[in-house]
Amino acid sequence: MAAKVISGKEVAQQIRAEIKVEVDELKQKHNVVPGLVTILVGENPASISYVTAKGKTAKELGYNSIQDDQPGDISEEDLLALVDRYNKDDSIHGILVQLPLPKHIDANKVLYAINPDKDVDGFHPVNVGKLVIGEAIFKPCTPAGIQELLIRGGAETKGAHTVIVGRSNIVGKPIANMLIQKGPGANSTVTVVHTGTKDIAYHTKQADILIVAAGQPKAVTADMVKEGAAVIDVGVNRIGMTPEGKAKLVGDVDYEPVKEKASLITPVPGGVGPMTITMLMKNTLAAYKYSLNEK
Numbered sequence: 001m002a003a004k005v006i007s008g009k010e011v012a013q014q015i016r017a018e019i020k021v022e023v024d025e026l027k028q029k030h031n032v033v034p035g036l037v038t039i040l041v042g043e044n045p046a047s048i049s050y051v052t053a054k055g056k057t058a059k060e061l062g063y064n065s066i067q068d069d070q071p072g073d074i075s076e077e078d079l080l081a082l083v084d085r086y087n088k089d090d091s092i093h094g095i096l097v098q099l100p101l102p103k104h105i106d107a108n109k110v111l112y113a114i115n116p117d118k119d120v121d122g123f124h125p126v127n128v129g130k131l132v133i134g135e136a137i138f139k140p141c142t143p144a145g146i147q148e149l150l151i152r153g154g155a156e157t158k159g160a161h162t163v164i165v166g167r168s169n170i171v172g173k174p175i176a177n178m179l180i181q182k183g184p185g186a187n188s189t190v191t192v193v194h195t196g197t198k199d200i201a202y203h204t205k206q207a208d209i210l211i212v213a214a215g216q217p218k219a220v221t222a223d224m225v226k227e228g229a230a231v232i233d234v235g236v237n238r239i240g241m242t243p244e245g246k247a248k249l250v251g252d253v254d255y256e257p258v259k260e261k262a263s264l265i266t267p268v269p270g271g272v273g274p275m276t277i278t279m280l281m282k283n284t285l286a287a288y289k290y291s292l293n294e295k
């Protein structure tokens, strides 16, 4: 059996169109647009690419989008002051500090400084706590994108055994928490495997739904996948060079062989990545709507 490929690019476009309708309507009514600032520290090429895509998408949707680039040697104190400036800026509804941050900055300290009402990444402990309780206002963008792909791709999460490879704060932990909740696109039995797991393949082979966020090419090979599983590949690895001098993008899943075994699979590029950006737009819309209700 060859898997059905779920195009994150197409699903993302569909959701963006839905968002645009809502934004246009609210804009007319309130004469305010959603405001998003992305703070980029340093010159990590991957981060530049992601933040640029976020700004472009925000503009396409009619948002007020600011990309605030800061030098890699900015002090922690200055970065905290910058965050606080946007906390107090009423035209900004969403604040995102792109990760990773340079080593001399305590990333958690910066994330804690963001006003939870503007924390469109959902990384502030208040929002992490709400997520675990099942009262999330901002679901972290990548996990939210994965959940949306599962729903719109027709994967039945309820009662499924979902195995997650990776335990990061950005993907593994939040998606695990989301999928054990009651409700649509959840209600799974969840196993999380990680570098401390004795036999990773033993677990992945039992997965009805396999979510791979390991950060390593070919972390999951075909022998680790159950026939008919739905496979979500969260990895974005840059390897080698194409003849045009560009790095090739591959996921964490050995795509071609796994595709032959799975029932559903997401590609890289064009899978989870575009969904991450779209969910950021959705969270920014939510933050903006929240601010309208406050007035």
Ligand code: L34
Pocket (backbone or CB within 6 Å): 046, 049, 050, 053, 096, 097, 098, 099, 100, 121, 141, 142, 170, 236, 249, 268, 269, 270, 271, 272, 273, 274, 276, 277
């Ligand atoms: N604060 N930091 C914060 N929030 C986030 O949600 C992120 N993440 C991760 C890294 N750091 C972050 C992202 O934005 C990963 N990530 C992300 C965003 C977009 C894409 C991939 C990862 C994406 O658009 N990927 C494209 C390929 C883009 C390319 O050519 O580089 C894709 O089709 O997969």
